[in-house]
Amino acid sequence: MASEKPLVIVTCTAPVNIAVIKYWGKRDEELILPLNSSLSVTLHQDQLKTTTTAAISRDFAEDRVWLNGVEVDVGQPRLQSCLREIRRLAWQQRRTDEGDAPPPHLSYKVHIASQNNFPTAAGLASSAAGYACLAYTLARVYRVEGELSEVARRGSGSACRSLYGGFVQWHMGEQADGKDSIAQQVAPELHWPELWILVLVVSAERKLTGSTAGMQTSVETSTLLQFRATSVVPGRMAEMIRCVRERDFSGFGQLTMKDSNQFHATCLDTFPPISYLNDTSKLIMYLVHRFNAHHGQTKVAYTFDAGPNAVIFTLDDAVAEFMAAVKHCFPPESNGDRFLKGLPVMPVPLSDELKAALALDPSPGSIKYIIATKVGPGPQILDDPHLHLLGSDGLPKPAA
Amino acid sequence: MASEKPLVIVTCTAPVNIAVIKYWGKRDEELILPLNSSLSVTLHQDQLKTTTTAAISRDFAEDRVWLNGVEVDVGQPRLQSCLREIRRLAWQQRRTDEGDAPPPHLSYKVHIASQNNFPTAAGLASSAAGYACLAYTLARVYRVEGELSEVARRGSGSACRSLYGGFVQWHMGEQADGKDSIAQQVAPELHWPELWILVLVVSAERKLTGSTAGMQTSVETSTLLQFRATSVVPGRMAEMIRCVRERDFSGFGQLTMKDSNQFHATCLDTFPPISYLNDTSKLIMYLVHRFNAHHGQTKVAYTFDAGPNAVIFTLDDAVAEFMAAVKHCFPPESNGDRFLKGLPVMPVPLSDELKAALALDPSPGSIKYIIATKVGPGPQILDDPHLHLLGSDGLPKPAA
Known part of the structure; x- marks a missing residue:
């Protein structure tokens, strides 16, 4: 078994997107599958972004989440749905790679801190950036690879479109299980600089x-x-x-x-x-x-x-x-x-x-x-440890 | 030939109607045929009505119209369309009754005065009441009988619904010439007194x-x-x-x-x-x-x-x-x-x-x-000559 660091910690950012062909209405409330496909433009993170730090440790007693510095109820269904989905994917991918025994970090509890660089009062769709960032960050701490639309979508449908930069379509998909209801880039960030x-x-x-x-x-x-x-x-x-x-x-x-x-x-x-x-x-x-x-x-x-x-x-x-x-x-x-x-x-x-x-x-x-x-890029990983929102104790750093 | 009075003068009133199934969009702009049927409630004339006086005389040199005391251009297409239609119907009905020679009053020019008992600024659909009243009054001076939907409709589509009291449907009709696009009472004025x-x-x-x-x-x-x-x-x-x-x-x-x-x-x-x-x-x-x-x-x-x-x-x-x-x-x-x-x-x-x-x-x-x-009744004829809006000279009476 690979040696585990006491704390695995990752910080990522994700953008806000604005739909130009609108998503309104689900054909499946549970899986968050839309009535129709939609298309969005990803806004630049220099102006609008969510930053999320996720840390896992064998020492954490429970999953905990802080939004803009305030601890929130981790039991809310959409958050739970994202966590369950990312752990399921992690387990599935490790099983394929390494046999039936899941590595121990999959059972570790997670601490998550997230904040926006724009006021919530602005009325911008912060949940799309928030859940895209959550999916992207969790994927890195739990070492999940590949398509994350399904994880992000569980939090907020339009969040899957914030997984890419540039111009992004969310295919409504046709399958009942939603496996083909995924986001895809139509044109990259620098396609239309004017x-x-x-x-x-x-x-x-x-x-x-x-x-x-x-x-x-x-x-x-x-x-x-x-x-x-x-x-x-x-x-x-x-x-x-x-x-x-x-x-x-x-x-x-x-x-x-x-x-x-x-x-x-x-x-x-x-x-x-x-x-x-x-x-x-x-x-x-x-x-x-x-x-x-x-x-x-x-x-x-x-x-x-x-x-x-x-x-x-x-x-x-x-x-x-x-x-x-x-x-x-x-x-x-x-x-x-x-x-x-x-x-x-x-x-x-x-x-x-x-x-x-x-x-x-x-x-x-x-x-x-x-x-x-x-127009801006998709989610980014921040390498500078000073930018983590959680300290080495796994708790939110005091606001600067 | 019957002896003609120097002035034939008639005054009628007509109500405002409010649609509960809306009319919006024409399938024929010329004939004013609607995309769909509609249904309205006729409002009581004690509160909201149009009064119209029409007079014909061999002495009138031209058609003239006054709205709320101000003379308006008689050449406007919808007014012309109503006048043409009522004269066509009058000629058609007389021809059937009396042979091919139309009676002379059909060539008389008409003077029309119309006023509302509510401010135009109220933004209520005064054109429906106005054109219903016009059609109803013209029918009496030109002695036209029967269905007036087509005349009123030429002025304003929804005017045909103001030809009846109570609850009124306007059948969209199917014929290209619009003959079956007519208004019909669904329930009378006193049907729902509460x-x-x-x-x-x-x-x-x-x-x-x-x-x-x-x-x-x-x-x-x-x-x-x-x-x-x-x-x-x-x-x-x-x-x-x-x-x-x-x-x-x-x-x-x-x-x-x-x-x-x-x-x-x-x-x-x-x-x-x-x-x-x-x-x-x-x-x-x-x-x-x-x-x-x-x-x-x-x-x-x-x-x-x-x-x-x-x-x-x-x-x-x-x-x-x-x-x-x-x-x-x-x-x-x-x-x-x-x-x-x-x-x-x-x-x-x-x-x-x-x-x-x-x-x-x-x-x-x-x-x-x-x-x-x-809910109120349909158009009414006023018998009291004091209520005419035009004097015996065929010109608007001075405002009381």
Whole structure:
């Protein structure tokens, strides 16, 4: 038997992804299998990422988990499902390699610490980055190789798309056991360097329907959702892959907007209805359409997940002008915070023609701030031991 | 030849109707034939009506039209289409009765004056009442008998449903010439006397996409609309007719809400998207669902047309309590105007339990006022000559 170090510890990071062909609705609640395939763009981890440290030791008495420094209940079903799945895979792979006796580390308890470099209040889908990071990190401590979609998916369906950088599709799959419901890269991180992603964080007052409960109600009550999944999405997946591969921004942007709108339409068709877009979200949509109409082409596109925040796609040649338009329509309130976070965007003046074409009265404070980013890579292993979130005692390090 | 009076003058009134199975999208733009059948409730004219006077005379030099006291262009296509259609029917009917020579009054020019007893700013579908009243009044001055759906429809599709009181279905029809696309009463005015209708007039800032242009864009771009029209609405029409006939409020209310939501879902699925519901509309929807959840049954239902105003259905046993809930969540701003117009509703206190269950912070001023009404009759002829909107000279009387 190989000698065991007292503590095996690994730290990884994983990205947020934003779907441009939306996932909404499961065909299997237990295995988290989707009603339709989906496609996403991986956001750069310089701006948005989850960091997770996992440690195993024969000395640990139980599995424990800390999120953003606070210990959470390790018994929650999705966490348990991920842990069970990774240990099953580890056991399966070792059995194949080394015979029937599983190595002792598979029975070790695990300590996990995870944190985001962005506020949860931003309303960004942190669970996708979180569960992708968990799956990726656990795979390294338990020495699991190969496809991790199934592990990540158990935590949160869209987490499997955060296992890759660039542009990623999640095949819905056809098998009942979900073995073919996996994520796959469509194009790598550096495929479309001109592409910008702006996260417009919208001020919201009301609490929202969670996406897990929301999509379940949609599957049960929306007569439009099944039609979308069966008859609309397959064609849109093929078209979106073509747009990405050919870097056809006009096609990419229009289809992204249409699919976001159709997802929110099926939410509204749910009973009781679900509404994630607020009046500010709709003003942003209106602004984008007016901006494009002024230019006579699709220069900017929006997409919205299960919340009012907009994610904007645009290219190098339009990002500065669009930012000026956003600042004009949604002037920042002087809250001492920086309005533009992330990558710098050179300020440019807004032309009078565009200002007139937008025809929008300013709504001060409706957008809290903007995060500017680009397409980014998939999960990373951090080699520097100083970056571990857990100390050599297996407990969270005091916050720096 | 019969002797002609110098002036033939008739005054009629017609009601507003609100669809509970929505009409959205035409299969023929020219003939105004709908993609699907629809069903509406006729609102009582004591609260909401259009009054129209039409006069014909050999002395009139041209067709002229006044709306709410202001002369409008008689050349607008839909007005012309109604006039042409009523004269065609008149000629056709006289020819059958009296041989090939049309009586001279068919060549007389017409003067028309029309006014609403409710502000246009209320955002209520005044065109349905207006064109129903026009068709009904013109039929009397030109002595046309029988089915007027086709005349009213030429002005505004949903106008054909305002030709009847009570509960009315508009059969989509199948013939290419639209002869079978007609309105028909499902249940009369007094069929369901416990039913209340509350129009919640919402403060809105933005101008909206007109319904004619909106539905055309939906037909061209929404992938969900055709599916709705073909696969969802036929079943819903049958179910709604059953609910109305059996006075099944729970079924009626739920289906009314679902169909309103699905209509707005297809608007959102349109590209560029159309959005008629604002944040206040959504708060009203939320309030209704919470109110029903508190009672464990569907006591109240909403429906929204192409604007943010809510139309609420409820019964005698819930109207006062729901009104108290609305006043709690949307306290009137002291603007000197009456908040509750129309039928009186006895004020009752709101229970602490319900107040807690609603869990909504008050939004003062978000609802401008409420019009309380009931189901009403179809168009009426006014016999009192004092009520004519045109004087014996064929010109609008000075406003009283």
